[in-house]
Amino acid sequence: MPSWANGSGRLPEPEFIFLPLGGLRPMSQNGKTPLLQAENISLSFGGLNALIGISFEIHSGEILAIIGPNGAGKSSMLNVINGFYHPQVGTITYKGVTRHRMRPHEAAAKGIARTFQNIALFKGMSTLDNIMTGRNLKMRVNFLLQALHWGPARKEEIEHRKFVEGIIDFLEIQAIRGVPVGRLPYGLQKRVELGRALASEPDLLLLDEPMAGMNNEEKEDMCRFILDVNDEFGTTIALIEHDMGVVMDISHRVIVLDYGRKIAEGTPAEVRANQVVIDAYLGVSHD
Amino acid sequence: MIYRETGQFKSSYVSDQAIFPLSQDRWMVFSVMGVAFFVVPFVASEYWLQAVLIPFLVFSMATIGLNLLTGYAGQVSLGTGAFMAVGAYITYKITTNIPDIPILVVFLLAGLVAAGVGIIFGLPSLRIKGFYLAVATLAAQFFITWLFNKVGWFYNNNPSGTIIAPPRTMFGIMITGPEATAETRYLVGLAFVTFFALLAKNLVRGRIGRAWMAIRDMDIAAELMGIRPLQTKLLAFAISSFYCGLAGAMMVFLWLGSGETETFALDVSFQVLFMVIIGGLGSILGSFLGAAFITILPILLTNAPPMVGIVMPIALSKHLEEIIFGCLIIYFLVVEPNGLARLWQIAKEKLRRWPFPY
Amino acid sequence: MDLLYKIFINPFVEMIDGPIFFAEVIISGVLVGAMYSMVALGFVLIFKASGVFNFAQGALVLFAALTLVGLLELGFNLWVALVFTMGVMVLLAFLVERFMLRPLVNQEPIILFMATIGLNFALEGAGQIAWGSDVKKLDVGIPNQTFEIGGILLNSFDLWAAASGAILVVVLALFFHKTFIGRALRAVADDHQAAQSVGIPLKTIWVIVWSVAGLVALVAGIMWGSKSGVQFSLSLIALKALPVLILGGFTSVPGAIVGGLIIGVGEKVAEIYWGPLVGGAIENWFAYILALAFLLFRPQGLFGEVIIERV
Numbered sequence: 015m016p017s018w019a020n021g022s023g024r025l026p027e028p029e030f031i032f033l034p035l036g037g038l039r040p041m042s043q044n045g046k047t048p049l050l051q052a053e054n055i056s057l058s059f060g061g062l063n064a065l066i067g068i069s070f071e072i073h074s075g076e077i078l079a080i081i082g083p084n085g086a087g088k089s090s091m092l093n094v095i096n097g098f099y100h101p102q103v104g105t106i107t108y109k110g111v112t113r114h115r116m117r118p119h120e121a122a123a124k125g126i127a128r129t130f131q132n133i134a135l136f137k138g139m140s141t142l143d144n145i146m147t148g149r150n151l152k153m154r155v156n157f158l159l160q161a162l163h164w165g166p167a168r169k170e171e172i173e174h175r176k177f178v179e180g181i182i183d184f185l186e187i188q189a190i191r192g193v194p195v196g197r198l199p200y201g202l203q204k205r206v207e208l209g210r211a212l213a214s215e216p217d218l219l220l221l222d223e224p225m226a227g228m229n230n231e232e233k234e235d236m237c238r239f240i241l242d243v244n245d246e247f248g249t250t251i252a253l254i255e256h257d258m259g260v261v262m263d264i265s266h267r268v269i270v271l272d273y274g275r276k277i278a279e280g281t282p283a284e285v286r287a288n289q290v291v292i293d294a295y296l297g298v299s300h301d
Numbered sequence: 302m303i304y305r306e307t308g309q310f311k312s313s314y315v316s317d318q319a320i321f322p323l324s325q326d327r328w329m330v331f332s333v334m335g336v337a338f339f340v341v342p343f344v345a346s347e348y349w350l351q352a353v354l355i356p357f358l359v360f361s362m363a364t365i366g367l368n369l370l371t372g373y374a375g376q377v378s379l380g381t382g383a384f385m386a387v388g389a390y391i392t393y394k395i396t397t398n399i400p401d402i403p404i405l406v407v408f409l410l411a412g413l414v415a416a417g418v419g420i421i422f423g424l425p426s427l428r429i430k431g432f433y434l435a436v437a438t439l440a441a442q443f444f445i446t447w448l449f450n451k452v453g454w455f456y457n458n459n460p461s462g463t464i465i466a467p468p469r470t471m472f473g474i475m476i477t478g479p480e481a482t483a484e485t486r487y488l489v490g491l492a493f494v495t496f497f498a499l500l501a502k503n504l505v506r507g508r509i510g511r512a513w514m515a516i517r518d519m520d521i522a523a524e525l526m527g528i529r530p531l532q533t534k535l536l537a538f539a540i541s542s543f544y545c546g547l548a549g550a551m552m553v554f555l556w557l558g559s560g561e562t563e564t565f566a567l568d569v570s571f572q573v574l575f576m577v578i579i580g581g582l583g584s585i586l587g588s589f590l591g592a593a594f595i596t597i598l599p600i601l602l603t604n605a606p607p608m609v610g611i612v613m614p615i616a617l618s619k620h621l622e623e624i625i626f627g628c629l630i631i632y633f634l635v636v637e638p639n640g641l642a643r644l645w646q647i648a649k650e651k652l653r654r655w656p657f658p659y
Numbered sequence: 660m661d662l663l664y665k666i667f668i669n670p671f672v673e674m675i676d677g678p679i680f681f682a683e684v685i686i687s688g689v690l691v692g693a694m695y696s697m698v699a700l701g702f703v704l705i706f707k708a709s710g711v712f713n714f715a716q717g718a719l720v721l722f723a724a725l726t727l728v729g730l731l732e733l734g735f736n737l738w739v740a741l742v743f744t745m746g747v748m749v750l751l752a753f754l755v756e757r758f759m760l761r762p763l764v765n766q767e768p769i770i771l772f773m774a775t776i777g778l779n780f781a782l783e784g785a786g787q788i789a790w791g792s793d794v795k796k797l798d799v800g801i802p803n804q805t806f807e808i809g810g811i812l813l814n815s816f817d818l819w820a821a822a823s824g825a826i827l828v829v830v831l832a833l834f835f836h837k838t839f840i841g842r843a844l845r846a847v848a849d850d851h852q853a854a855q856s857v858g859i860p861l862k863t864i865w866v867i868v869w870s871v872a873g874l875v876a877l878v879a880g881i882m883w884g885s886k887s888g889v890q891f892s893l894s895l896i897a898l899k900a901l902p903v904l905i906l907g908g909f910t911s912v913p914g915a916i917v918g919g920l921i922i923g924v925g926e927k928v929a930e931i932y933w934g935p936l937v938g939g940a941i942e943n944w945f946a947y948i949l950a951l952a953f954l955l956f957r958p959q960g961l962f963g964e965v966i967i968e969r970v
Contacts, residue, residue, distance in 0.1 A: 122525060160504060620783075623780045
């Protein structure tokens with residue numbers, strides 16, 4: 015039973031039994047089955063090469079960190095994975111299916127969720143509604159029934175509300191349930207964004223600088239949430255982060271990008287000792 | 302202290318997600334509805350019904366429609382008048398050719414046709430956004446009014462080119478046409494608006510409303526969350542146009558009694574857009590407030606000066622009205638972009654604390 | 660079959676049969692298009708420099724023309740009236756900056772767009788209250804004679820209008836690219852916070868932009884006004900300029916010009932050769948449908964830049 019299922023919301027209901035609708039996946043802690051395989055990805059905008067011949071794997075159940083100096087192509091990589099950018103060369107195999115062009119909403123339907131470097135919440139909506147939006151893909155009732163708000167529509171709405179309340183408890187944001195997210199401070203917005211991604215019960219969670227601009231305390235909270243998500247649901251996580259302390263602490267493997275190329279890959283300890291990586295960060299001339 | 306929610310605990314998600322979670326709100330809405338249905342028809346004069354209340358209902362319907370599209374889904378449309386025209390002309394066409402279909406069913410059919418037209422003109426929204434889309438909807442406005450003007454089939458080739466509401470009864474009561482009483486038309490309109498406002502409210506508080514708002518607030522993020530932009534936008538266009546079509550049918554059949562393409566000119570599109578802005582983008586309640594405000598203001602402007610002894614030529618008061626509308630729009634956007642609906646909310650907060658300042 | 664012939668063959672046969680008439684149609688289209696371009700230019704200027712899609716540009720044209728005519732009727736000398744009118748437009752720019760742009764800074768573009776719709780109404784009302792709403796003749800002494808070159812009938816007035824449009828474009832292009840103010844304008848358009856942080860006075864820039872737009876409106880108002888009289892319908896030409904903008908892209912001066920010409924010519928040709936098939940009066944919407952069809956293939960317009968979306 016996940017820990018966030020036990021927390022009782024502010025709105026206790028007598029028959030409150032929380033079950034994640036997707037059911038718990040078998041945990042494959044740090045397993046070796048590739049969930050996603052990127053092969054020879056190249057992406058360019060006009061004359062600018064954002065990614066050059068990148069290949070890597072994301073294993074089921076791991077936390078993979080993608081690091082690199084600014085402009086190395088990290089965010090572009092995430093954008094390629096969830097179909098927002100279409101690479102000119104290369105293939106991506108996800109859950110055993112190789113795809114060529116995929117629209118972002120298809121990626122979402124297949125269980126890829128993400129957060130954004132510059133927060134991309136729906137500013138006019140409340141925290142609750144933002145996270146509920148993450149459940150949209152799981153809702154099936156047609157719009158006529160919804161218009162009448164009757165029977166199945168109402169039942170569905172309540173079911174998903176319960177699930178979302180579970181996430182709200184997990185992230186400890188009960189108090190801001192009804193606040194329009196535009197009014198929240200930065201750290202909380204990041205947390206709501208994580209909640210929205212979690213609400214879709216992703217298999218692969220992409221986090222783009224989840225800790226940027228946070229103080230230490232907020233970072234610790236965020237690390238705890240990330241580890242908990244990975245631990246308890248076996249959700250595979252790929253994250254971009256600049257804080258090396260965080261990266262070394264929480265990730266199982268690290269990929270290093272520089273100028274659109276992959277320059278290193280391995281466990282945090284291996285990467286830390288890698289001379290190429292040190293050069294890239296310290297700025298040895300490229301000759 | 303008047304408006305307290307203290308002691309009203311929610312013990313289930315059902316009650317927390319109710320349209321009016323507070324009992325004060327519930328009672329107020331019920332009493333307003335009660336008065337509107339059971340008192341107004343017996344009290345209001347013919348003039349009030351015909352000049353104020355029925356137009357208010359018609360525009361409320363159109364405003365809700367546009368608010369769904371612009372306020373919730375974030376797609377600005379300047380083609381409201383055209384979609385209303387579709388509703389009116391199609392109603393006319395159907396009911397004159399097949400008089401046996403009950404007139405209110407015809408309204409709904411015409412609304413469906415308007416929804417289809419809305420989908421066609423919403424298609425560009427896949428590729429274009431913002432101003433580009435706003436301008437594209439003008440294409441609908443000009444093309445559709447031109448079509449209804451030029452193609453005689455739509456008005457049965459009658460020489461005047463106008464459509465006239467024929468007498469139609471339902472349950473033995475005359476609903477449209479010159480014989481229908483203002484009270485009947487008012488009640489029919491009120492029932493329609495009440496029912497469809499409720500449906501709109503249900504839509505916007507559920508999955509579809511969230512998808513619309515997500516597209517409005519950040520379309521890229523919405524797509525990455527699995528919301529399909531085209532379907533979502535087209536649904537917004539369809540439903541919005543359905544409401545506008547109904548409003549157009551009500552306009553000719555329950556209010557004016559006749560209509561021509563000029564009735565649905567660009568000015569109407571702007572008028573409805575103003576109602577949405579002043580009432581409050583993204584608020585169903587605001588749609589009513591905005592419609593009321595803009596329906597009543599011109600009447601006040603024409604009636605108030607003579608009362609205090611100032612005689613104004615009609616042209617002057619019309620231009621004055623334009624200036625006042627224009628300035629009010631800017632004023633509202635500057636001071637309260639969320640419109641009257643937000644002011645109402647603030648007033649409620651004040652009432653909650655009254656008589657204490659904090 | 661007959662219909663297909665009428666749509667796809669007959670118009671072209673007519674064009675070839677009457678080359679001189681066809682040339683006249685084209686030329687009149689070009690000249691009308693030049694006028695559209697002029698109005699569209701006002702839109703582009705304001706959009707480039709403040710990111711505001713100024714729906715009130717048409718009302719500015721009406722307001723400028725009404726003011727000019729009103730002053731002339733009061734017996735002012737033409738040049739004095741011109742300077743005065745320009746002064747009124749600058750004053751208007753001040754008011755717009757103070758009461759509309761400044762409080763709305765950092766709002767969504769679409770909110771600003773709707774504010775300009777409000778401004779549009781206020782200006783239309785104010786102009787007509789101040790100067791009356793009946794049709795007025797405007798004569799600033801532009802020669803209006805018809806003459807013939809190579810069998811093609813031309814009107815000197817239209818040529819004047821096109822020429823002044825061209826001059827306006829050249830002057831504005833120089834202003835935008837060669838002067839300090841032009842550079843500041845472009846900086847503000849790009850990111851007004853960044854521009855402010857390097858010491859560009861935002862308020863002044865906005866006033867300048869709106870004044871220039873007022874000037875463009877005045878020129879457009881004089882041209883349209885002398886052609887067809889100063890009246891309310893002047894503000895409706897703004898509606899003709901919108902498809903021009905879509906076609907040309909909101910940020911491109913050359914786009915506004917080429918777009919205007921395409922719309923002008925397309926509209927005239929369609930009205931004359933295809934219009935009769937559907938009962939005429941297609942000028943009202945043809946430009947929109949043309950622009951819309953075009954948009955489906957090139958959403959950023961003719962000269963607009965491809966937008967790379969980032970998250």
